[in-house]
Amino acid sequence: xxxxxxxSTPPSAAPARRxxxxxxxxxxxLGDRWTLLVVRDLLxxxxxxxxFVASPEGIPTNILSERLRxxxxxxxxxxxxxxxxxxxxxxxxxxxGQALRPVLESMRAWGLKHLRxxxxxxxx
Amino acid sequence: xxxxxxxSTPPSAAPARRxxxxxxxxxxxLGDRWTLLVVRDLLxxxxxxxxFVASPEGIPTNILSERLRxxxxxxxxxxxxxxxxxxxxxxxxxxxGQALRPVLESMRAWGLKHLRxxxxxxxx
Numbered sequence: 001x002x003x004x005x006x007x008s009t010p011p012s013a014a015p016a017r018r019x020x021x022x023x024x025x026x027x028x029x030l031g032d033r034w035t036l037l038v039v040r041d042l043l044x045x046x047x048x049x050x051x052f053v054a055s056p057e058g059i060p061t062n063i064l065s066e067r068l069r070x071x072x073x074x075x076x077x078x079x080x081x082x083x084x085x086x087x088x089x090x091x092x093x094x095x096x097g098q099a100l101r102p103v104l105e106s107m108r109a110w111g112l113k114h115l116r117x118x119x120x121x122x123x124x
Numbered sequence: 125x126x127x128x129x130x131x132s133t134p135p136s137a138a139p140a141r142r143x144x145x146x147x148x149x150x151x152x153x154l155g156d157r158w159t160l161l162v163v164r165d166l167l168x169x170x171x172x173x174x175x176f177v178a179s180p181e182g183i184p185t186n187i188l189s190e191r192l193r194x195x196x197x198x199x200x201x202x203x204x205x206x207x208x209x210x211x212x213x214x215x216x217x218x219x220x221g222q223a224l225r226p227v228l229e230s231m232r233a234w235g236l237k238h239l240r241x242x243x244x245x246x247x248x
Binding site: 018020021022023024025026027028029031032033034036037055056058096099100102103104105106108109112113114115117118119120121 | 142143144145146147148149150151152153155156157158160161164179180181182220223224226227228229230231232233234235236237238239241242243244245
């Protein structure tokens with residue numbers, strides 16, 4: 001990640017935009033099979049790399065590393081110490097990331113209603 | 125997925141599920157950069173192949189064909205005649221497909237708020 005990026009500027013590392021449509025731009029950043037699962041895990045309170053790896057979908061570690069890097073660059077996730085003074089890193093959602101909750105909730109609602117045999121872990 | 129499938133069973137052509145999580149299963153079906161743009165276009169009233177191709181993101185025709193086939197197999201989209209007696213085919217959302225509207229709306233809301241320079245075409 002290159003250096004100084006102004007604090008409130010939308011992130012630069014995003015892929016080129018295909019159009020100004022907010023749905024298209026959303027998908028440019030988050031439209032794949034894995035990225036929103038990491039966001040789901042963060043919403044569920046998981047914060048450590050090994051916790052994401054332990055999720056039932058079995059995200060490959062190289063994909064996870066790349067997605068965490070991109071989400072951090074995009075200001076959706078930030079790195080924290082896993083506990084005060086710990087060497088271990090953890091991750092949490094920024095406000096921008098927490099604002100993805102309604103998207104996940106609407107996907108969950110659709111899945112529960114329209115895809116048989118699904119069950120939700122995210123209760124709130 | 126093995127044989128006999130009852131009529132009201134969710135469609136077969138879906139990729140293997142990674143977990144029973146409804147968000148993961150949603151992404152198994154719809155998690156990529158293009159599929160939900162086709163759903164967006166259908167929600168905006170577009171119905172013809174050439175209309176989808178004309179959208180500003182410029183979906184490649186081979187991807188579009190494949191996504192329309194998958195969405196049809198999954199019961200999200202159905203084929204119709206573009207006008208009575210016409211040879212031309214068109215597409216429309218099934219009820220299952222129309223039920224994706226809240227997902228698109230939540231993505232649009234997030235994009236408009238958090239991604240600079242986006243603007244919405246979907247007004248309702």
